Amino acid sequence: MMAFFWQRALFVSLAAAMSVYADMKLDCGTDSVRLVWTEGRSRADTSLFRLGNCFPTSFSATEAFFSVDFDDCNFRRIVTGDRLMFTNDLTYSSSPDSVDFTRPVVCEYERPEDWYPRLHAPIFNTFGLGDLEFHFGLMNADFSGPAESTTFPLGSFIPIMASVAQETHQPLLLFLEECVAATTPELQPGSTLYPIIANEGCLVDSLVSRSKFEQRQKSSELRLSLQAFRFGLGEEVFIHCKLVAWDPNGQDNSKKACHYDNEHGWEQLDNSASRYLCACCDSDCKSRRVRSLASGKRGMAQKAVLGPLTITDSPGMDPACTLAPSI
Template sequence: MLRARVSWCGLLVLCVVAGLCDAGRVSKWARAKPAVRGKPAARAKPVARAKAVVRVDSSLFKQQVSPVVWAQCGESAIQVSVERDLFGTGRLIQAADIQLGGCALSGQNDTVLVFQSELQGCGSALSMTEDELVYSFSLNYNPSPIANTGIVRTDPAVVHIECVYLRLHNVSSDALQPTWVPYTSTKSAEDLLDFSLQLMTDDWSSPRPSNVYFLGDVLNIQASVNQASHVPLRLFVDSCVATLTSDPTSSPSYTFIGNYGCLIDAKVTGSSSHFMPRPQDVTKLQLVLDAFRFHNEANSSIYLTCHLKVTAASQAVDNLDKACQPVGNSWSSVDGSDQVCSCCDSSCNPLSGSRLIGRFGRDLAFKEEWEGDAMVSVRVLEKPQDAVPPVETNAQRSPLTAEDGKAAGISAEVVLLAGVVAAVAVLCIAVLGTVLYRRASPPTA
């Protein structure tokens, strides 16, 4: 009997504790109405470790009834709901006239418009205090003219929304799951990664002091990225195009790397262009490119624009992150994984390859990658005629012939005249000698 009473007492204590825990839970939903007639909206009370704050630029609202906006802040996303009767006048706003940052609606019904975004999306701004992380959004209303009138009857308006999180704590009581790229890593990549293209000397030891080449020369091009304090990275050249202007979309153009890292120049033109073996520093990739000019174009300047991409060095290469070159009838990868080059003769489609690309450069396995463009300009000249060296011979000299005299700058007529004069002189000397000989001889008896 005593044991039964103890069991009932223990059960009663557990029920009381559970009831207190349920009462202490606070919903993550926050609803706020801005004050009427210019008074700022009251800041919402903190929600357990995360809170949504809605503030209105009240000077823009001149109606008696304030708008109603709800915001829900999650671990990595925000949802904003807006009543279509934004000004409380009974006149419903048009869905096309309101945006969250630069993002359009995610859904709607007859009375409510809904926006959904990741915390880093829709033009959000991150700020930090000693105790909080704050993601700020702007809900922008810009009325369009009433059809066939060219007039509007409401003012533009801005509603400021904040998601506030306590620093050094998870947003919810759930365990933290690393299933999304942190905002800090994405931001650091944008701020610190510096992509570049450089023309290098023949031994790749330093940048080339001149960008002038002749047809028949080769260009040593080095792509690189300055990773600063980032995690170890591996660089790829996604695509490269040559143009006569600095606009990579201008015409004429020639794509010599395409299909997500395939060096198609050597395959299409039969050139000797190739990648160098991957340097020990995998943040660099070196390319040897045969010089070329655009046909019938007097402009000798050519702009080479490449789209570069990096992934974490620890991640395996695949058919979208590769550096491949033709070798005979097949393709070879500078990273040793030739199987990723099998699509270079067709199309390395991201929707049919070894992975699917998602938002923010992540695939279904959340592969981290960052990308950027780099450009370098060169001048490719035609070799002048006098640049061809003379042919030397070891043949012995022979007396000048008429052709030799012409090659030496003496005309055939001059040679002939000199011969005639010499013959006449010899004849005159012979005649004169005969006459003098006869006069000197004594007469015979």
């Protein structure tokens, strides 16, 4: 069955098994990928190209070559409908604090009918500087284990947990800086979105629902009870978030976890005395750049996608959950 599946693999985002972008050749295999980037700029250093977090397998004055497995380099596995996708980004950084450009790398296949993803596996794993590992996934009702289903009735709660494995790093606080729901695994210009978290840590969905941040069990974890909304009802829904691991001593109004309480207004998860950090949730919160842990600065950020999940209609739910603002 699997042999037949791989023979029928479809490279939908590619013209054929060997696909050619303006400067990139991509060869998607059964469990690996070969990528060749040809650089036209004479001063570019091809050793500075990265596929996810992987260095080039080899490089020359004009080309960067990668030959890697999908289990490496932070490839993300996304299952949607009858498609199985492995996605990553090819980036070029001329300095540690900047990314000059990024190019999506996608291998897409037909999913065999008898193949399903394991819910016990994290949606993605990513290793940052110093083996900093982020996790993002659906949980059961009391957050004691992985979800047993990815289908949620309208108005019920979707338990979501984000965490970061600190390894030998100093203690870190984890935040969800922004989250939106979409009906596609990739955000595109013009996509219709449902705002969940905005303004650098403000759970704006709690203004129209009973969504809230749960009490932390560890500083390196963040638990979110998200009330299932009407947006994307009956369709596959993907939740796109930006996770930030941050120095606990460096909190300000750009690094916070705030949700709205009908009786008390905006509440700060980590310290009720610092609820003033949430005051900007009704206006604009000043942003501050996230910099590298390896450089001895404050923190690190990682984008993540959770899904697909499905929200189904169910009578008798709280009317608040039927509101679906879009941005």
